[in-house]
Amino acid sequence: MKRVVLAVITSAFLSGCATVDQNTTFDGSDGNAFVLVATDNVPDQGVRSHTFVFSRVDLQSSTFLPEWFSITFDGGAGAFVVDELKKPEGLDTTLRFGARSVVPGDYAYAARRDLQGNLQTEHCYAEGAGVFRIVAGKTNVISLGDVLNNKGTDPAVALDQGAKVLTAYPKISAPLVQAGQVGSITFPSAKSQGWQGCLNRNVTALKVISAAP
Numbered sequence: 377m378k379r380v381v382l383a384v385i386t387s388a389f390l391s392g393c394a395t396v397d398q399n400t401t402f403d404g405s406d407g408n409a410f411v412l413v414a415t416d417n418v419p420d421q422g423v424r425s426h427t428f429v430f431s432r433v434d435l436q437s438s439t440f441l442p443e444w445f446s447i448t449f450d451g452g453a454g455a456f457v458v459d460e461l462k463k464p465e466g467l468d469t470t471l472r473f474g475a476r477s478v479v480p481g482d483y484a485y486a487a488r489r490d491l492q493g494n495l496q497t498e499h500c501y502a503e504g505a506g507v508f509r510i511v512a513g514k515t516n517v518i519s520l521g522d523v524l525n526n527k528g529t530d531p532a533v534a535l536d537q538g539a540k541v542l543t544a545y546p547k548i549s550a551p552l553v554q555a556g557q558v559g560s561i562t563f564p565s566a567k568s569q570g571w572q573g574c575l576n577r578n579v580t581a582l583k584v585i586s587a588a589p
Contacts, residue, residue, distance in 0.1 A: 395462040396545070402477055404513035404550035409480040411510055411555070412461070412473050412541075413447045414534040417522040424491045425450060425458070428474070428520070430483040433507060435559050435587040443481065447474035464544045469537045475548075480512035484561055484582075485520065502565040504585070508555040515548060516555040559587035 402410045418426055425448055432443040447459045449472060459474040484505040490497045510516045519534035531554050539552055563582040 395458065395460050396475055398462065398545055399547060400475075400545060401547040402515070402550055403547075404515075407480075407512055408477050409510045409512050410475065410477050410515040410548065410550055411445070411447075412475045412515060412517045412538045412552075414471050414473050414517055414519045414538060415449070415521070416471050418449055418472050427489040427491075428485065429487040429489065430508075430518075431486045432479070432481045433484050433561060433582060435482055435507065435561075435584050438582050438584050440563070440582060441481065443479045444486075445476060445478045445483075447476065449474055461541050462544055463541055467537075467540055469540075471534060471537050473538055473541050478510060480510050482507050482509050482558060484508075484563075485518075486563075500565050502563050505561050505563070506557050507559040507561060507587075509558045510555055511553060513550060514553045515542070515550045516553055518555045556588075560585040 402408075404410070413428055415428070427446050427448045429446045430444060432441040433439070434441055449460050450458045459476055461473045461475050463469070484501075484507045486501055486505050488499040488501075490499075508516075508518050510518075515538075517531070517535050517538045519531045535552065535554050542548055542552065561582045561584055
C-alpha cells in the first residue's frame with residue numbers, strides 16, 4: 377500500500393550529511409540489542425530522507441507489541457540528523473548501514489517513508505511484512521537489500537561489509553550476527569493518512585503467514 381501526503385516537517389539543518397557519532401558505545405552489557413540495517417540502491421538525490429520503520433511483534437499470540445524503531449537515511453539534502461554509519465575511507469561498497477540500540481525481540485519491517493520537500497510517500501507493507509529476530513547483547517545485521525526494486529542482498533555480504541563499517545566505530549564491540557528472518561505477517565493498516573498510519577496503533581491483531589520457532 378502506498379500513500380502520498382503533505383507533511384509539516386521540523387528539522388535541524390546541518391552542513392553536510394550527518395552520521396552516527398563515532399564515539400557511540402555498545403557492548404551488550406545493558407541487556408539491549410544493537411541493530412545495523414543494511415540497504416542498497418538508496419537514492420542519494422531528489423529525496424530529502426528515507427525512513428525504515430520496524431514494529432515489534434509476538435508471533436505466538438499474533439499481536440503487535442508497544443516497541444518500535446526507525447532508521448533514517450539522508451537522501452542527499454544534508455539536512456537531517458540521520459542514523460547512518462560513516463563508512464571508513466577506502467571501503468568500496470554500495471551498501472549503506474543505519475544503526476541504533478533497541479529492545480530485543482522480533483520486529484516486522486512495517487513501512488518505508490520517503491520525504492521530498494513537504495511531500496511524504498509512505499510504502500506500507502501490511503500485505504506482507506518480513507519479521508526479523510533481534511538478539512539481546514549482539515549487534516544484529518538486518519539485510520533489506522535493494523529497497524527500490526525489492527531485490528535481496530546476500531546476508532553474508534551484508535554481514536561482511538557491516539563488520540568493515542564497524543571498524544570506524546571501535547566502541548560498538550558487541551558480537552556481530554545476522555538477524556534471521558523468522559516469519560512474515562499481514563496486518564490491517566490505518567485508514568487515516570500519515571506515516572504513523574501504517575503501524576495502526578488502534579489495531580493489535582496481525583496474521584502470521586509463516587513463523588520459525
